[in-house]
Amino acid sequence: MSPPAECDILIIGSGNAGFSAAISAAQASQSHKQKPRILLIDKCPPEWAGGNSYFTAGAFRTVHSGLADLLPLVNNVDPETASKIDMAPYTTANFSNDLHRMTSERTDPVLSKILVNDSNEVVKWLAENGVRFQLSFNRQAYEVDGRIQFWGGMALKTEDGGKGLVLDHMRKANELGVDVLFSTPATRLVTSSAGVVTSVMVFHEGEEREIRTKAVILAAGGFESNPRMRAQFLGPHWDMALVRGTPYNTGDMLEIAVRDVSAKQVGNWSGCHCVAWDANAPADAGDREISNEFTKSGYPLGIMVNRSGERFVDEGKDMRNYTYAMVGREILKQSGHVAFQIWDSRTISWLREEEYRPEVVERITADSIEELADECAKHGLENKEQFVRTISEFNRAVSSNETSQWNPAVKDALSTTGLATPKSNWALPIDKPPFLAVKVSAGITFTFGGLGVNSETAAVVSSKTGSEVPGLYCVGEMLGGLFYDNYPGGSGLTSGAVFGRRAGRDAARFACGME
Known part of the structure; x- marks a missing residue:
């Protein structure tokens, strides 16, 4: 044509x-x-x-009155699954407050009001016009004690994401x-x-x-x-x-x-939206097949250190979808514009499979922190001693936290004590092998x-x-x-x-x- x-x-x-x-x-x-x-x-x-x-990932943030408001729009929830879902309403006040909070009150008041007030109507309009919506179980919910708990105010995504x-x-x-x-x-x-x-x-x-x-x-x-x-x-x-x-x-x-x-x-x-991104991803364009799976958003479940082996952000400051768009900026500031995300066996199983499976990311594994430092050194870690010291200090700072209280679906207040860079939620010791690290960089979105x-x-x-x-x-x-x-x-x-x-x-x- x-x-x-x-x-x-x-x-x-x-x-x-x-x-x-x-x-x-x-x-x-x-x-x-x-x-x-x-x-x-x-x-x-x-x-x-x-x-x-x-x-x-095809995520749409929208005002809704709870699960019953969204169920007619989605194609991936049967009655049995619906009976196990906990989903609080996300009100106009919730959405508006989140916009103003995330932007330090700088968002245009008229534009943001229209965005919030039109959000529910527009996703229903999209659904009427053939957009296939689903509940975002893989990205916005955790199963805790047999209940599927949605968190962070967002529940909808499109089938097969952006594709x-x-x-x-x-x-x-x-x-x-x-x-x-x-x-x-x-x-x-x-x-x-x-x-x-x-x-x-x-x-x-x-x-x-x-x-x-x-x-x-x-x-x-x-x-x-x-x-x-x-x-x-x-x-x-x-x-x-x-x-x-x-x-x-x-x-x-x-x-x-x-x-x-x-x-x-x-x-x-x-300003921009910039996330933790696979350090081995292409530099100048996304991969149309792997697509959003290069995102590495599991940092709230563990810690991040730079090439000097030091933490540089509060990984648990807020729910992931209120911090992920700016964490890439902090990674970009680090030496070499890279960092290492680290977990132990307590939390590895909570990582999203589509982001952390071996087919998508290079997994750095070890049975001791010292061995993990050695392996990370092969991928650019410059100070192995500080790496080991950082994790040891972190473990001491969370030694009193109880695993039974840990809940990734809420801000659980399990925090560090006495660290210059705190972790405000989801802080558990990293001391139970095997250990996993992943090298990340900064991925700019828009x-x-x-x-x-x-x-x-x-x-x-x-x-x-x-x-x-x-x-x-x-x-x-x-x-x-x-x-x-x-x-x-x-x-x-x-x-x-x-x-x-x-x-x-x-x-x-x-x-x-x-x-």
Whole structure:
């Protein structure tokens, strides 16, 4: 398929936000007498469809009133399993408080209110449109004393993670007649003398072409795959971070929007989502097969040390999905940008199989701490004596903690005593062989800085006029102002769907002249 000379609505980006916008626009314009042509383009080739959404675990954070509210949406819970589930409601106050707490009260109050208030409705809308949801037993629940306890305020994921989400989106978009064109990067936004977006210049098969359009929705991701922009905006050493997802999120459309329409720049441009990531993973792009399994999120169950053999974070400060998006930043600060996660036989069995099985990660094992130090030294540990000393000091600091009280599904207050770097929860001695260590680095997921928008419609705001750029919208990672320094896990996909749906709806109204 070659680029058409014109369409009514043009979406740039094939991730969750872009497809949510395309589906919403198609549905909003179904009653229009002349069906509008909706085109979605992406600069990536078709085998890289889905942007960063493809590489996620498919987690959606949403307000809900408890298990009964979510059961109609999921396909992996039988009555017997349901009878064993403990799941507290996650209220609008819970979600709002988590957003404000994670961002140190910097989140845009209007954007965040819309995200929270629309979250339940939008996951039900996604389910109605073919997205297959499941309860996230593997990532968000532990079985304790025969009960399946969900924790951290999040319970929903998509079947087969991001892979399944993108497949479901593409299936629905095709059903609604949305055209999709890959290997077609946008190069310029063209506006009329009145400042209205009238066309997009694209590059396809060696030629620059013009696509005339009435509305454009930007959903092309952040700059997390661009080492120059990472170093420029995030700071020193960020060019060394490993890329978790697509290599095509290089910030092009952010720069094009600022250059061509003076789009307002807002949010935390020096902030990003960055996790503990397999140190042996590819440097510049995720693996489409292994995907999110390179994540190494078991650190709350054990400890982490740097190459000098010293701990550097409170591994038990909060539930994992409130700390995982920033722990990569702390790893990046360490010598060589790496660390070692360590457990003993008490907690090894609690690690998620998809992240820690031998087929996915290089497991460093030993029957004594001294032997573990020797083995880690083969993988870059520089101070074996300090490694042994750190674990010995940690064990003394938790010697009074009772294993019977340990509960990974709640903040159990089993903490260290007297350490400069505490562990606030889930602190048990590491003294029961066999021992396991895994080498990790920093995996960048997405950047937080983006463009300013009308909160209700996601229409882009001009820095020159302070008004909307007519016919231009922005969603997904490109939308700025929601996240600062950290974020509650699962909020990114929910944001993409919430504001993608709103942008699609308003773009249809604008393009079709609907009131």
